[in-house]
Amino acid sequence: MRAFRHRLICLACATAAVVQPVYATTAPLAPPAPATTPTVAIPYSPEGTEEQGLWMEMDEVERRIRNSPQLITDPALQAYIRSVLCRTVGETRCGAARIYIARTTEPNASMAPNGMMLINSGMLLHITSEAQLAAVLGHEFAHYEHRHALLWFREVKKKGSAALWLAMTGIGLLAVGSVTSGLSNYSRDMEREADMDGLTRLASAGYALSEVSAPWKLFRAEWDATAVERKRKSRTLKDDKADGSHPALSERIAYSEAEAAKQAPGAETGKDRYQAALASWxxxxxxxxxxxxxxxxxxxxxxxxxxxxxxxxxxxxxxxxxxxxxxxxxxxxxxxxxxxxxxxxxxxxxxxxxxxxxxxxxxxxxxxxxxxxxxxxxxxxxxxxxxxxxxxxxxx
Known part of the structure; x- marks a missing residue:
């Protein structure tokens, strides 16, 4: 049960840096279908007792994060990340997000249904350009806009056992031991939807889509290197089966690069701005x-x-x-x-x-x-x- 609760609040993995050639897939992959779930109006308020309860739980998690010693409170870094989010999703919509930066090595980011966006320093370390940061932020904001947390929550309620549902209904639902946790155990279709929504936002903001696949390639290269060092099988093999909550990285690389190939030359990477903003950290x-x-x-x-x-x-x-x-x-x-x-x-x-x-x-x-x-x-x-x-x- 403890493991399930941890998965429920584990952060959404997002992107960062080219070191390996694209991993081949068994057949050409078509891009995911266009978004099928509607986006929320901004400002947005929770509807119904289920969603209101989920927001209340996340409000408690947010309170703990605000008081965490792992929180990075650098105003300049906060302002920079917010500026990239606003460029990516629009000045009006970005006001829905409250951004927190956690000093923790897990390369993750997430956005909770109440508007709390959490970015780990491990993710900031793994990316090398503003376009890659925008891809991360756009992906997470898409989860928020499409209310993926609520949709997944309802799926668990519908399919789960009575004991499982009871374990999820109280304050224990989102009790966290550290600031490294957050929402992300969405379905593969929800992840694909967030990917494609993020790519659309990225292109509209003038960022280079060619940057998006870089983090995923780096993650795979790291998994392989860890396996060699520790003399065990690489996570790459398991990931290719796509048996978890996310599509296989090879699939995400394939469809993101297919979209990048359609983009006209001249889109911005923002590499120098990103490096300057993160230099002291x-x-x-x-x-x-x-x-x-x-x-x-x-x-x-x-x-x-x-x-x-x-x-x-x-x-x-x-x-x-x-x-x-x-x-x-x-x-x-x-x-x-x-x-x-x-x-x-x-x-x-x-x-x-x-x-x-x-x-x-x-x-x-x-x-x-x-x-x-x-x-x-x-x-x-x-x-x-x-x-x-x-x-x-x-x-x-």
Whole structure:
């Protein structure tokens, strides 16, 4: 029962970055049918006792999220994400959403039936352009507009057992243990409807549809890398069976790229705006990812982001990943990543810190100490100044 409740409020997975060729499907896939469920009028109020009860439950979840220590309250980041949502769905309709950003590694986003939109930092880390962000936001807003949560809720009530229904009717329905949870266990048809609605909105806003499939490709590449690292079967195999609540990623890649092929050239990616808006947060999000102890997925993710953005901070992050992995040959690889980052005119000081630490590990003591001295010169107020100074035999 606990597992079902968790699935009921698990976040809707949405998008981010090209690293693999498109996975082939057994036959060409036609795009999903046009939307069949009506959209709500904005502003919208719940109708009937069922929907009113669902909103009340989500109001309680929203209260907990507002008080969560995982909540990111950066006004600039909030304003940026809202501006992208409003461009995507329209200035009038975007007022229905109250946006929350959670500091958690799960790459998800969701929008609840009461208008609460939740975006995880793990999702923001996985995407590299404003167009990809718009695709995520448009998809989630479509779930809200089409009242998918209520429709799915009614399906569960109709098909579920009495015990299951009772478990869903009280405050326990949406009780959450952390801010990482939200609504999304919709049917595959609802997910397809949200996908196609989001693609339409994206095109109307002038964003490049060619960006949409990138996150899905990256997720698959990460699953495969995790499987190789942990010597087990990849989730890709299970996903291709499409036996869950979402269409298989191969299907979503196919129909989103088919729609992108119809778009005239010149649509906007907004890559530079996205990177500028997230620049101050990315080092922390990358550190969170590395702490997951999933070397295979993290390596694929950081490499893909580095390839698309060229950011020296991502080279430093990859150096940190290999330094923490600490398998034979990893320190040498980490040294190479740090050195590549250090050649950039806007290299972060952490490039010299990381290289100094790995060179000490490699027995290159003088070179390591020189790098750490350089790091301290570049970062006079470094929080680890005392420890670094001790390592090079100097007074803090």
């Amino acid at each position: 990315m080092p922390g999000f990358l550190e969170d990812q590395i702490k997951l102890n999933d070397f295979g997925a993290s390596d694929v993710l950081i490499a893909a982001l580095a390839e698309r953005t060229g950011s020296p901070a991502l080279l430093v992050a990859r150096g940190d990943l290999y330094r923490s992995h600490a398998q034979p040959g990893d320190f040498e690889k980490a040294d190479a990543f740090y050195s590549a980052a250090a050649t950039s005119p806007d290299a972060p000081p952490q490039a010299w810190r990381g290289r100094g630490l790995v060179r000490l590990k490699l027995g290159q003591v003088e070179q390591g100490k020189a790098d750490l001295r350089d790091y301290l010169k570049r970062t006079p107020d470094a929080p680890d100044r005392a420890m670094m100074a001790m390592m090079i035999g100097e007074t803090p």
